[in-house]
Amino acid sequence: MTTYRKPVSNTWWLESKPYFLFVIREFTSLFVAGYCLFLLLFIAKAGDSQEAYATLILSLKSPTSMVFHLISFTFILYHAITWFNLTPKIMVFHLGEERIPNALIAGAVYLSWGVVSLIISWLILGS
Amino acid sequence: MATRRTCLWKRGVKVSETFEMEIFRYYPDKDNEPFIKSYEVPFRDDWVVLDAINYIKDEIDGTLSYRWSCRMGVCGSCGMMVNSVPKLTCSAFLKDYPSRKIRVEPLQGFPVERDLIFDMDDFMNKLTEVKPYLLRKEGEEKPLEEGEYLQSPAELAHYKQYTLCINCMLCYAACPIYALDSNFVGPAAIALAQRYNLDSRDQGRNQRQEVIASHEGIWECTFVGECSVVCPKDVDPAAAIQRAKVSSTLDWFKEKMIPRSKG
Amino acid sequence: MALQYDIVIVGGGGAGLRAAIAIGETNPKLKIALVSKVFPMRSHTVAAEGGAAAVIKDNDSFNDHCLDTIGGGEWMCDQDAVELFVNEAPKELIQMEHWGCPWSRELDGTVAVRPFGGMKIERTWFAADKTGFHLLHTLFQTSLKYNNVIRHDEWFATKILVENGRCQGVTAIEMRSGIMKVIAAKSVIMCTGGAGRVFPFTTNGAIKTGDGMAMAYRAGIPLKDMEFIQYHPTGLPGTGILITEAARGEGGILVNKEGYRYLQDYDLGMPLDIEDPKHPVNKSMELGPRDRLSQAFIKEREKEKTITGPFGDVVHLDIRHLGKKKIDKKLPFVRELTKNYIGIDPVYEPIPVRPVVHYMMGGIDTTIDCRTILPGLFAAGECACVSINGANRLGSNSLTEILVYGARAGNAAAVFANEHSEINLEALEKQGADEYKRITRDFLQKDGGSERIATLRKEIHQVMEQSVGIFRSESGLKEACNKIEELKDRFSSILIEDKSLNFNTELTSALELENMIDVAESIIFSALSRRESRGSHQRTDFLNRDDENFLRHSLAYRTETESRIEYQDVAITKWPPGERVYGKEE
Ligand SMILES: Cc1cc2nc3c(=O)[nH]c(=O)nc-3n(C[C@H](O)[C@H](O)[C@H](O)COP(=O)(O)OP(=O)(O)OC[C@H]3O[C@@H](n4cnc5c(N)ncnc54)[C@H](O)[C@@H]3O)c2cc1C
Ligand code: SF4
Ligand code: FES
Numbered sequence: 001m002t003t004y005r006k007p008v009s010n011t012w013w014l015e016s017k018p019y020f021l022f023v024i025r026e027f028t029s030l031f032v033a034g035y036c037l038f039l040l041l042f043i044a045k046a047g048d049s050q051e052a053y054a055t056l057i058l059s060l061k062s063p064t065s066m067v068f069h070l071i072s073f074t075f076i077l078y079h080a081i082t083w084f085n086l087t088p089k090i091m092v093f094h095l096g097e098e099r100i101p102n103a104l105i106a107g108a109v110y111l112s113w114g115v116v117s118l119i120i121s122w123l124i125l126g127s
Numbered sequence: 128m129a130t131r132r133t134c135l136w137k138r139g140v141k142v143s144e145t146f147e148m149e150i151f152r153y154y155p156d157k158d159n160e161p162f163i164k165s166y167e168v169p170f171r172d173d174w175v176v177l178d179a180i181n182y183i184k185d186e187i188d189g190t191l192s193y194r195w196s197c198r199m200g201v202c203g204s205c206g207m208m209v210n211s212v213p214k215l216t217c218s219a220f221l222k223d224y225p226s227r228k229i230r231v232e233p234l235q236g237f238p239v240e241r242d243l244i245f246d247m248d249d250f251m252n253k254l255t256e257v258k259p260y261l262l263r264k265e266g267e268e269k270p271l272e273e274g275e276y277l278q279s280p281a282e283l284a285h286y287k288q289y290t291l292c293i294n295c296m297l298c299y300a301a302c303p304i305y306a307l308d309s310n311f312v313g314p315a316a317i318a319l320a321q322r323y324n325l326d327s328r329d330q331g332r333n334q335r336q337e338v339i340a341s342h343e344g345i346w347e348c349t350f351v352g353e354c355s356v357v358c359p360k361d362v363d364p365a366a367a368i369q370r371a372k373v374s375s376t377l378d379w380f381k382e383k384m385i386p387r388s389k390g
Numbered sequence: 391m392a393l394q395y396d397i398v399i400v401g402g403g404g405a406g407l408r409a410a411i412a413i414g415e416t417n418p419k420l421k422i423a424l425v426s427k428v429f430p431m432r433s434h435t436v437a438a439e440g441g442a443a444a445v446i447k448d449n450d451s452f453n454d455h456c457l458d459t460i461g462g463g464e465w466m467c468d469q470d471a472v473e474l475f476v477n478e479a480p481k482e483l484i485q486m487e488h489w490g491c492p493w494s495r496e497l498d499g500t501v502a503v504r505p506f507g508g509m510k511i512e513r514t515w516f517a518a519d520k521t522g523f524h525l526l527h528t529l530f531q532t533s534l535k536y537n538n539v540i541r542h543d544e545w546f547a548t549k550i551l552v553e554n555g556r557c558q559g560v561t562a563i564e565m566r567s568g569i570m571k572v573i574a575a576k577s578v579i580m581c582t583g584g585a586g587r588v589f590p591f592t593t594n595g596a597i598k599t600g601d602g603m604a605m606a607y608r609a610g611i612p613l614k615d616m617e618f619i620q621y622h623p624t625g626l627p628g629t630g631i632l633i634t635e636a637a638r639g640e641g642g643i644l645v646n647k648e649g650y651r652y653l654q655d656y657d658l659g660m661p662l663d664i665e666d667p668k669h670p671v672n673k674s675m676e677l678g679p680r681d682r683l684s685q686a687f688i689k690e691r692e693k694e695k696t697i698t699g700p701f702g703d704v705v706h707l708d709i710r711h712l713g714k715k716k717i718d719k720k721l722p723f724v725r726e727l728t729k730n731y732i733g734i735d736p737v738y739e740p741i742p743v744r745p746v747v748h749y750m751m752g753g754i755d756t757t758i759d760c761r762t763i764l765p766g767l768f769a770a771g772e773c774a775c776v777s778i779n780g781a782n783r784l785g786s787n788s789l790t791e792i793l794v795y796g797a798r799a800g801n802a803a804a805v806f807a808n809e810h811s812e813i814n815l816e817a818l819e820k821q822g823a824d825e826y827k828r829i830t831r832d833f834l835q836k837d838g839g840s841e842r843i844a845t846l847r848k849e850i851h852q853v854m855e856q857s858v859g860i861f862r863s864e865s866g867l868k869e870a871c872n873k874i875e876e877l878k879d880r881f882s883s884i885l886i887e888d889k890s891l892n893f894n895t896e897l898t899s900a901l902e903l904e905n906m907i908d909v910a911e912s913i914i915f916s917a918l919s920r921r922e923s924r925g926s927h928q929r930t931d932f933l934n935r936d937d938e939n940f941l942r943h944s945l946a947y948r949t950e951t952e953s954r955i956e957y958q959d960v961a962i963t964k965w966p967p968g969e970r971v972y973g974k975e976e
């Protein structure tokens with residue numbers, strides 16, 4: 001017997017909002033990876049010499065770099081937030097019969113994010 | 128699901144106006160192209176979408192085919208796409224579509240057999256593959272005369288959520304990965320495997336891993352998460368899959384990192 | 391070509407699956423066909439909520455479970471069948487536990503039990519309030535282990551095939567292709583469930599059209615005790631969705647429009663305050679048997695004490711005093727259903743309820759070994775009548791029954807299949823061809839026709855509600871007989887618009903309608919003949935129970951010319967007929 005299969009269009013991810021947001025989340029991971037690479041290269045280069053370091057710092061202040069950082073920051077933020085919101089699904093804990101509420105787990109993740117960010121800023125800015 | 132409906136009981140039923148139903152039709156033996164047929168039904172605010180479809184079948188067009196039985200959201204037969212969203216039609220009320228018009232299609236991602244009926248064989252085979260039954264190690268089965276296995280309410284709570292799956296297939300219809308690659312074991316089957324893995328009485332996780340931890344199993348999932356959004360029973364299959372990923376990863380680490388003691 | 395098996399099981403609900411597993415476990419060499427018109431996990435066992443009864447706790451005894459069941463059934467139960475059932479029950483429920491059923495638990499990890507209507511001791515095992523759902527899915531998933539169980543999902547059985555005085559298979563339509571096949575087997579088990587759909591207002595799903603009962607009836611096998619139809623006292627108005635008796639087992643109360651617990655006026659005992667730690671009292675008030683509670687509702691309505699609403703009169707089921715926490719833990723489905731379907735949250739408001747057709751005590755006549763009078767044909771579950779339910783089933787006995795007797799039917803059919811090997815394939819094929827001819831002639835290739843399926847269905851509904859509802863009378867039943875004749879006649883000019891083969895659900899609806907008419911006929915005839923009032927069969931013209939003439943099972947036979955009713959003695963072993971006592975010392 002013949003059956004009918006609806007073809008999946010190439011733009012399936014544009015056809016519903018949740019799919020679109022999901023694809024954006026996946027897409028932003030490129031920026032996460034890209035920025036990591038960038039940081040690594042930056043550190044490697046910066047270690048070369050005093051002058052190299054100074055030029056790199058200067059180049060960071062250029063408008064192109066500013067725009068690049070702003071875009072990366074937004075995307076990485078989006079990536080982080082979407083994943084943080086998903087953590088309660090991955091980490092399920094029970095206290096006796098009661099399940100620890102999702103908000104509490106997500107809250108804990110955000111809290112640790114805040115704390116880690118504070119420590120890092122203190123290390124960089126405070127020292 | 129949990130939204131509180133206005134009290135039909137006290138207000139009484141409103142019957143007024145009409146409601147337009149655009150229904151996907153497909154005859155495998157007559158043509159190979161499906162078509163949309165439009166029907167006008169009375170609008171009643173106590174009606175669910177399934178009631179309107181039954182009205183069409185009973186009063187207008189006896190040739191329409193679809194599945195249903197319990198009309199109380201528990202048998203899992205009546206899943207359809209309503210305005211492109213997977214729904215149990217016996218729990219979706221007409222009054223929640225204020226435009227007074229909806230389109231009803233078979234659940235997406237499956238081969239259509241006739242009108243609103245899709246082919247479920249693929250799921251039935253996958254369900255069998257994940258061994259959704261309690262497995263005990265050789266010789267560790269308790270004889271019936273010795274009574275039940277003890278299980279505390281807390282242990283029950285660990286897996287209870289995943290027992291609630293009614294096999295309605297809404298989660299598969301919501302999953303873009305399954306639509307693109309039907310080899311994916313899929314949300315409900317994995318959730319049911321997890322249901323047994325997390326049951327304190329079960330000892331069969333290793334036997335399920337082959338299918339679950341395969342590429343077509345949990346690792347095919349990219350965590351779109353829509354399966355859990357559409358699930359009418361709060362099973363949260365997305366969570367089941369991610370948790371299985373965590374356990375499988377831990378397995379891997381344990382195997383690689385911790386030197387095995389030789390007995 | 392015919393399909394050949396050792397055993398065919400028609401029906402993939404709790405009874406059918408349990409039978410299949412029983413054979414799978416004990417006879418791995420036998421090839422079993424499991425034929426079901428819906429995927430097994432869609433069977434209506436899925437809708438059962440409250441629980442399954444079996445003696446397990448120390449304060450309980452087999453004798454009490456037997457006596458509760460027999461008294462509940464107003465002495466129409468076969469006591470040997472009840473004893474067997476009560477003895478086997480704990481083992482079956484423990485077996486379900488070993489297969490993974492998520493029974494609710496006590497703190498110490500043992501299985502928890504709750505009180506249920508008509509039961510002296512709390513002995514109803516439960517999985518929150520989705521017991522049937524969990525039982526069915528556990529059975530279905532467990533059945534996947536056995537590779538000698540071959541499923542034919544979405545195959546619609548139409549006829550029992552008899553050859554050489556033995557049942558040798560069935561014909562069934564593979565719905566996907568529309569092709570009719572002969573499924574030949576050495577023994578056949580009917581597990582096709584109940585027939586609540588012959589009534590308009592029922593807790594039963596669309597598939598419960600009494601197909602197996604009608605097929606057996608047409609094959610000359612008697613239907614036993616068909617007049618006994620259970621109304622459940624608490625259905626949601628409009629849809630008929632069930633609010634489980636567990637709501638009352640947990641302490642819910644029934645009140646009329648004045649807020650008065652009216653059951654105290656109907657010989658069901660006196661109410662205790664809802665705050666009293668002894669409330670609810672077993673076998674009293676709200677925990678009385680279903681027949682008496684449903685009858686009390688009708689009397690209350692006659693007194694104009696019920697509440698009028700858009701879907702007919704109701705009373706209130708109040709569970710607010712249980713509190714949100716207990717409701718969410720023990721009755722989550724009740725809350726989900728009332729919120730979704732009538733917009734009422736039982737944590738804050740009482741639930742409107744009215745009696746609703748729920749269960750068929752009667753069915754295919756079987757012996758205690760699930761045998762029918764036709765050699766090779768067995769039956770179990772709601773489609774059968776063995777009889778442990780008598781004139782009124784006690785809530786939570788039926789889920790246990792489908793397990794105990796499902797397994798028993800499986801084993802008996804296996805023994806029979808091992809003893810009988812010869813099958814006359816040629817003759818069966820010929821019968822199959824004839825059946826196919828009938829279906830094409832009467833439905834698929836029929837021209838014209840003017841009667842819509844829905845119209846005839848509505849008319850059956852009307853006549854059933856009017857004539858064989860909670861109270862019945864001779865004049866009403868006689869009228870109903872004429873109506874049924876008329877409907878049979880009109881059925882021959884049924885209108886079938888769909889002439890295609892694949893998933894022709896109009897054809898299957900027509901076949902179901904045909905079955906419903908036959909089942910309705912057997913109910914009406916049996917009710918007309920029983921000139922007494924007993925359990926769920928209340929005659930306004932014969933108000934009393936008449937043990938002398940009617941402590942007997944009715945057997946409805948379909949013959950060439952007309953139907954006839956015969957009677958058969960009830961098996962009484964230890965418990966002589968007595969008075970039904972509720973709400974006071976026995
Ligand atoms: C809402 C509700 C709540 C209930 N709650 C309880 C409770 O709490 N406790 C309790 O003990 N009992 C309860 N009951 C009663 C109990 O659930 C049923 O009596 C029992 O489940 C019947 O099981 P079964 O296997 O006989 O039939 P079913 O589960 O109805 O299965 C029938 C099977 O037969 C198949 N079939 C039928 N006709 C055909 C055909 N022509 N061809 C092929 N296959 C066919 C169907 O596909 C299905 O698989 C409840 C019933 C209802 C309706
Ligand atoms: S997981 Fe939810 S959506 Fe998926 S089949 Fe089960 S109940 Fe349906
Ligand atoms: S009809 Fe059973 S889930 Fe909708």
